[in-house]
Amino acid sequence: MPLAEAVPNPYQPSLVRIHDFLDETPDVRTLRLQFVDDNEAGGFAGWEPGQFGQFTVFGAGESVFALANAPWRPNGDRASAPTIECTFRMVGKVTSALRAMSKGQVIGFRGPYGNHFPVDDWKGKDLVFIGGGIGMAALRSAMLDVINRKSEFGDVVILNGARSVGDMVYTDEMPGWQEVDGVEVVRTVDPGGETEGWDGEVGLLPNVFEGLGLDPDGRIVIACGPPIMLHYLFLSLGKVGYSPDQVVTTLENKMKCGIGHCGRCYVGPFSVCRDGPVVTWAELNELPKDY
Numbered sequence: 001m002p003l004a005e006a007v008p009n010p011y012q013p014s015l016v017r018i019h020d021f022l023d024e025t026p027d028v029r030t031l032r033l034q035f036v037d038d039n040e041a042g043g044f045a046g047w048e049p050g051q052f053g054q055f056t057v058f059g060a061g062e063s064v065f066a067l068a069n070a071p072w073r074p075n076g077d078r079a080s081a082p083t084i085e086c087t088f089r090m091v092g093k094v095t096s097a098l099r100a101m102s103k104g105q106v107i108g109f110r111g112p113y114g115n116h117f118p119v120d121d122w123k124g125k126d127l128v129f130i131g132g133g134i135g136m137a138a139l140r141s142a143m144l145d146v147i148n149r150k151s152e153f154g155d156v157v158i159l160n161g162a163r164s165v166g167d168m169v170y171t172d173e174m175p176g177w178q179e180v181d182g183v184e185v186v187r188t189v190d191p192g193g194e195t196e197g198w199d200g201e202v203g204l205l206p207n208v209f210e211g212l213g214l215d216p217d218g219r220i221v222i223a224c225g226p227p228i229m230l231h232y233l234f235l236s237l238g239k240v241g242y243s244p245d246q247v248v249t250t251l252e253n254k255m256k257c258g259i260g261h262c263g264r265c266y267v268g269p270f271s272v273c274r275d276g277p278v279v280t281w282a283e284l285n286e287l288p289k290d291y
């Protein structure tokens with residue numbers, strides 16, 4: 001047997017084609033990707049909410065993005081081939097190269113990697129999803145999973161915050177989420193980011209969250225956003241009575257290999273790509289403060 005067949009290379013990506021995309025904002029795009037090879041599509045293990053992938057733009061490099069659509073479980077009720085969605089913000093070399101690509105072009109994908117949100121543990125509970133900017137991308141798979149089987153969960157509040165009206169992601173689909181019984185969507189922009197006719201909230205996410213007055217009793221908070229937002233959100237959560245084990249977040253430390261080999265994303269002994277990226281606020285409090 002040739003050596004290449006005997007020793008699988010964990011860094012070798014599958015090829016996926018850009019089937020479709022949606023420009024969410026001037027610098028954020030959602031891609032819909034499909035496997036080029038039917039055999040790879042058939043053998044794909046699927047993903048759980050909160051996991052991520054490594055996406056390769058050949059000649060530019062790899063970037064990590066959350067797997068943003070509802071989980072794909074090959075043994076579940078899905079008969080069709082998987083479509084992988086990711087939502088990315090253009091910030092540098094790889095994401096600019098990716099943004100320049102068109103429908104039909106091919107990129108690399110490896111994954112899924114990392115742990116996942118414990119969605120089944122939330123059954124019967126009230127949930128609040130709090131996403132700041134592109135942080136919404138890391139929550140979307142869990143949100144869609146919950147919305148798709150809403151009867152198994154309590155009330156759901158989705159708080160989507162952006163710097164300005166033009167920076168808000170998932171504007172096309174939020175009305176659909178809001179239509180589901182027991183789901184409330186709250187949109188907010190930073191002061192100064194509102195436009196004439198804006199009918200959402202104006203205020204920073206932690207302040208708007210506090211203003212909702214949601215009783216912490218038995219409620220789970222799932223949050224993702226920039227570190228400064230999380231810092232103030234945790235202060236707000238503590239102030240209104242949430243305990244650290246009621247709050248789940250996902251870390252976005254810079255990483256390279258995605259599989260715990262290279263050490264790039266370690267926080268003390270914690271490998272964000274292998275042991276995370278999903279952590280509770282309680283677990284975060286145990287980590288060295290360099291995440």
Ligand SMILES: Cc1cc2nc3c(=O)[nH]c(=O)nc-3n(C[C@H](O)[C@H](O)[C@H](O)COP(=O)(O)OP(=O)(O)OC[C@H]3O[C@@H](n4cnc5c(N)ncnc54)[C@H](O)[C@@H]3O)c2cc1C
Nearest residue numbers: 063064065066087088089091092093094095137252253254
């Ligand atoms: C688990 C995980 C999930 C992620 N999910 C998403 C997602 O769903 N959507 C999305 O848009 N981004 C996500 N990111 C961040 C994304 O990986 C980086 O923005 C991207 O790799 C930047 O690549 P680049 O070559 O374009 O930027 P570079 O040219 O490498 O850097 C451009 C700028 O971005 C900063 N940067 C690079 N990587 C990160 C990072 N990981 N965190 C913060 N700043 C960074 C650099 O410091 C620099 O200032 C995620 C990161 C992790 C670790």
